[in-house]
Amino acid sequence: xxxxxxxxxxxxxxxxxxxxxxxxxxxxxxxxxxxxxxxxxxxxxxxxxxxxxxxxxxxxxxxxxxxxxxxxxxxxxxxxxxxxxxxxxxxxxxxxxxxxxxxxxxxxxxxxxxxxxxxxxxxxxxxxxxxxxxxxxxxxxxxxxxxxxxxxxxxxxxxxxxxxxxxxxxxxxxxxxxxxxxxxxxxxxxxxxxxxxxxxxxxxxxxxxxxxxxxxxxxxxxxxxxxxxxxxxxxxxxxxxxxxxxxxxxxxxxxxxxxxxxxxxxxxxxxxxxxxxxxxxxxxxxxxxxxxxxxxxxxxxxxxxxxxxxxxxxxxxxxxxxxxxxxxxxxxxxxxxxxxxxxxxxxxxxxxxxxxxxxxxxxxxxx
Numbered sequence: 001x002x003x004x005x006x007x008x009x010x011x012x013x014x015x016x017x018x019x020x021x022x023x024x025x026x027x028x029x030x031x032x033x034x035x036x037x038x039x040x041x042x043x044x045x046x047x048x049x050x051x052x053x054x055x056x057x058x059x060x061x062x063x064x065x066x067x068x069x070x071x072x073x074x075x076x077x078x079x080x081x082x083x084x085x086x087x088x089x090x091x092x093x094x095x096x097x098x099x100x101x102x103x104x105x106x107x108x109x110x111x112x113x114x115x116x117x118x119x120x121x122x123x124x125x126x127x128x129x130x131x132x133x134x135x136x137x138x139x140x141x142x143x144x145x146x147x148x149x150x151x152x153x154x155x156x157x158x159x160x161x162x163x164x165x166x167x168x169x170x171x172x173x174x175x176x177x178x179x180x181x182x183x184x185x186x187x188x189x190x191x192x193x194x195x196x197x198x199x200x201x202x203x204x205x206x207x208x209x210x211x212x213x214x215x216x217x218x219x220x221x222x223x224x225x226x227x228x229x230x231x232x233x234x235x236x237x238x239x240x241x242x243x244x245x246x247x248x249x250x251x252x253x254x255x256x257x258x259x260x261x262x263x264x265x266x267x268x269x270x271x272x273x274x275x276x277x278x279x280x281x282x283x284x285x286x287x288x289x290x291x292x293x294x295x296x297x298x299x300x301x302x303x304x305x306x307x308x309x310x311x312x313x314x315x316x317x318x319x320x321x322x323x324x325x326x327x328x329x330x331x332x333x334x335x336x337x338x339x340x341x342x343x344x345x346x347x348x349x350x351x352x353x354x355x356x357x358x359x360x361x362x363x364x365x366x367x
Contacts, residue, residue, distance in 0.1 A: 001095060004040050004093065007039065008091060008093050008122050009122055011033045011091055012122065015091060021082045021090070021139055022058055027053045027080075028053075034046055043076065044074060044076070045065075045093070049062070049078055049079055049080065052065050061140050065079050066135065066138075066144075069148055072148075075095055077094040077095075077096065079092070079138045079139075081139065082137070082141075083134075083136075085129070086137060088123065088124045088127040088130070089137065092121070092123070094118060094122070095118070095119045095120040096118055098115075098116055099189065099193050102194075104243050105194060105198075105244060106197065108241070108243070109198055110201065111149075111197060111200040112147060112149055112200070113149055113200040114148050116150055118155075125152075128159075133150040134149055151192075153192045154189075156188075157192060160188050160192070160263075164259055164262055164263040165181075167263065167365065168180075170361070170365055171298055172298060176300070176301050177258055180254045180255050180258060190251070192255065194248065194249075194255075195231075195255060198234030202229070202231075203226070206233075207317065207324065213323075213328070216331070220273070220352070221343065222332065223274040224274035224281065224339070225316065225339050227275060227278050229316050232282075232313045234252075234256055235253050235256050235257055236306070238252045239253055261299075262279075264276055264278065265279035265280060265354075265358040266359075266361060266362040266367055276354065277352050279358075280355045281339055283358075284343065285308075286312075289308045289311065289312075290302060290308060291309065292305065315338065319335055319338060
């Protein structure tokens with residue numbers, strides 16, 4: 001595959017800026033250069049993209065590409081991508097290996113989630129921010145219910161080791177995360193795989209699931225609240241679903257809580273992204289309702305934490321249940337009011353501020 005990756009690197013290096021990614025001339029030139037390389041064009045993933053590019057028009061779905069991916073004819077991903085939050089993706093190729101999963105987890109919390117490790121890639125996928133690949137990230141911008149969603153678990157493990165592990169050691173009361181503190185990469189890999197399966201399942205369940213209510217939840221604070229809703233749902237499933245293997249479920253619970261409470265809290269400083277807004281919301285809610293406490297500059301997880309998490313989720317569910325009787329804009333306003341009650345919104349700047357505690361942690365640890 002090295003020769004294939006090198007050839008695709010040459011083609012992507014000559015691409016115009018993103019505004020031309022859907023231009024007929026650009027697509028024809030990409031097709032011509034792919035077809036000119038025998039080692040590249042023989043691959044089924046390349047053949048699928050060539051088929052779609054020949055007939056591509058704005059608004060059309062990449063049928064052959066997504067059929068190749070969804071049917072898992074091989075462990076190759078190749079497409080033309082255009083996603084504003086993954087700016088380094090363009091014409092990129094990736095090979096992967098699938099990860100094992102617990103059969104009950106996969107059946108009870110079924111979704112189109114694919115937790116994988118990357119085995120080979122072109123430069124776009126090397127970007128640290130590209131930890132997942134969604135169907136709408138292709139140039140067609142389309143997601144259908146059966147399209148697979150990929151999570152690159154090796155990147156989750158690297159990120160956890162680089163950031164979250166440092167924060168656990170420095171800001172948590174000792175013994176707070178006994179199952180993941182110092183855990184092996186294989187244990188972290190398994191916990192991350194559980195997380196993404198639970199995450200995607202819960203996005204698609206509830207009174208206002210995604211993608212049905214994406215237009216209501218796309219603003220930064222509500223996008224953050226939605227991420228928090230699904231992750232708290234996942235944590236509670238790990239705690240209370242007795243059919244899940246207990247040690248693995250406990251490890252996944254600790255992993256999700258640590259990532260959501262700690263790592264996301266330092267993202268985007270000084271301007272928090274939606275995940276950082278969600279983390280400050282969680283931190284403040286748990287602090288004010290007796291789930292955690294700051295003691296000597298360290299975070300203590302209190303015994304009441306699972307009950308407080310359930311109360312948090314219950315409040316969101318109560319608000320979202322109003323969608324069955326009230327207009328979407330009314331429910332949206334209630335969700336925003338709930339978010340702003342626990343997040344630091346600067347009305348003059350029209351944006352959210354980070355919690356000073358986590359800004360200092362980021363400065364001190366260099367994460």
